[in-house]
Amino acid sequence: MKTLARKRRHPAALVVLLLLGLLVTGGAYAVTNSLTEAKSAEQDQALIDEGRQLFLEGCSSCHGNQGTGTETGPSLIGVGAANVHFQMATGRMPLAGPAVQAPSKTPEYDEQQIAAIASYIASLAPGPAIPSAADLNTSEADAAEGGELFRANCAQCHQASFQGGALNDGRHAPNLTPVSDQLIFEAMLSGPQNMPVFSDSSLPVEDKQAIIAYINELREAPAPGGWALGSFGPVTEGLFFWTVGIAAAIACAVWIGAKVR
Ligand code: HEC
């Protein structure tokens, strides 16, 4: 004890003490960190296992036990979590039966189950991930630029006011008014059916955000003329005035004719 007390004032004592402190905190950090890492890897694995089970029950009849596809459904190897989330959250998958185009309907699975199947498919081969909160943050996005990008890349199928339209073979491009930001982002990442894939290299994240900001701005815009008539433009407006206007003119003529008699 006495020697320790004497050595306390030694010039090297401070250095030794500092090193000791660093060693202890560093060691403790490494232990807890590897523990939490192991825990999150365990959780990821549990999610993948759950997804695999759900997949075998609800999807493998068409997509195969390993997701490699069958005659009734394409291979899902490398399609990515974003594609699975898009297909399931819009209710397109699971497909009820043969159809020209998988119809969107109320989803059959909840968000947690969709996340599980998505991580299972992503564990088979890498593909576009589900967009993060940062990807979906459109507060800095330029809606005007998004409008130009939309007219150049999307309007030929979805129409300038995105009410959608018919394509060949009885397929159609859907109306984009009711879809969420995340689904718009995922549709661009995965390119369902006839829609091209807009990967991050061909359409960078900022451009995707600009397009989403534009769609949001347009769908929230008030109709200055009152009734928007589905925003279909001059065709519906013309039809409206043609039918209602001519009916009014005929009514007037009949009324005047009745008065004369
Ligand atoms: C009755 C058969 C059937 C069932 C069941 C089914 N699918 Fe599909 N799936 C298809 C067909 C057919 C297509 C391609 C049709 C299309 O693109 O509209 C497809 C397409 C997909 C795609 C898009 C693939 C791509 O290359 O873009 C994903 C993702 C998908 N299915 C996931 C699932 C998941 C997950 C389930 C289970 C919850 C499921 N499917 C259940 C038949 C099925």
Ligand code: HEC
């Ligand atoms: C060649 C035509 C075509 C182009 C170009 C196109 N799409 Fe699509 N889009 C489609 C078709 C077809 C579907 C429906 C696919 C299905 O039902 O499986 C679709 C579906 C979507 C959906 C899902 C809508 C829903 O109700 O679930 C969104 C969102 C979407 N497109 C956004 C875009 C955006 C944004 C662009 C431009 C960057 C774009 N599309 C370009 C044809 C196109």
